[in-house]
Amino acid sequence: MIKNGNYCIFKGEEYEMTEDMDGNLLILTDNPLSIKEGFIDRFNSKVFSKIVTPHEITNCYSIRTKGKLDGKVVNISKETTDQYYIGTSDSIIAQELGLEQTDKYYYDKWIPKDQVEVFEEKIDIKF
Template sequence: MVKKGKFTILGNKEYRIGKEGEDWVNLVSKDGEDAMNGFQPHPLDSTVLIKKVLKSELNLNYQINTYAIYKGHRLEIGSEKEDKILVGTGDSRLADELKLDRTDKYFYEKWIDKSEVQLVEEKKPISI
């Protein structure tokens, strides 16, 4: 699974940070066992659990951006499904070289097999 967004560590476990308030955030989980740790089902999606915590309880917060290396070039990741991943770029010369399809005025994409790319995660500390 491709990770993208804000994350934190709470109790030796990584959680995605969801909605944020002035002094709180919602932690997001898909692990049913987190229900025993105060997580509640999301009102719109019962497969997702959320827990409101104070920002002051969190001290290791970071932003993760994942990108794909395809034929030696760094590309953005759009989405993924089973064994395919959607890669893209705004660089028209690179898009021509990699035979990406124009999907917007200044953006090009292509579905490729996951086996053809190397996924690289960039993790940067953030304050919330």
């Protein structure tokens, strides 16, 4: 599973976390049973959110899914059953790996899963 974002632990469970336009700290889930815990689907999107305070959550961290391909570290943003979508802003790495330029400073393409060693970069977030 590809994880890119900020996460925290709330009541022993991991949730993605974000901030709304009013500066409230939100935790997110796609589990409809979370309604019983006070989560709501604000936009009828099947994503349930709950406003929490920093004191209610623990172990806040940022996770980025990365991959190593031919000794080069790349970002992984999507996956299918048998492929990862990898990318980098490093033009030299992009050229060496045969990535396509898809933005002014970004290169990416789909790669078979068996060619990529996947790992996660985890950085603690302090409040």
